[in-house]
Amino acid sequence: MPTVRVEGMTCRHCVMAVEKALSRVEGVKGVRVDLESGEASFREESPVEMDKIRRAIEEAGYKVG
Numbered sequence: 001m002p003t004v005r006v007e008g009m010t011c012r013h014c015v016m017a018v019e020k021a022l023s024r025v026e027g028v029k030g031v032r033v034d035l036e037s038g039e040a041s042f043r044e045e046s047p048v049e050m051d052k053i054r055r056a057i058e059e060a061g062y063k064v065g
């Protein structure tokens with residue numbers, strides 16, 4: 001499962017914002033975001049461009065660590 005570190009999440013709302021943003025990326029399914037570890041993971045239904053993952057996280061207001 002691809003996993004990325006997300007910086008800047010502080011609460012449940014941040015987690016939901018990141019989940020939502022990642023879920024919209026083409027090919028991404030089953031997003032899981034863990035606040036404590038700051039990690040987001042997902043399944044690839046089709047090949048996912050990591051650039052799009054990065055952009056989605058940044059557009060939601062967070063940073064990829």
Ligand SMILES: [Cu+2]
Pocket residue numbers: 009010011012013014015
């Ligand atoms: Cu928050």
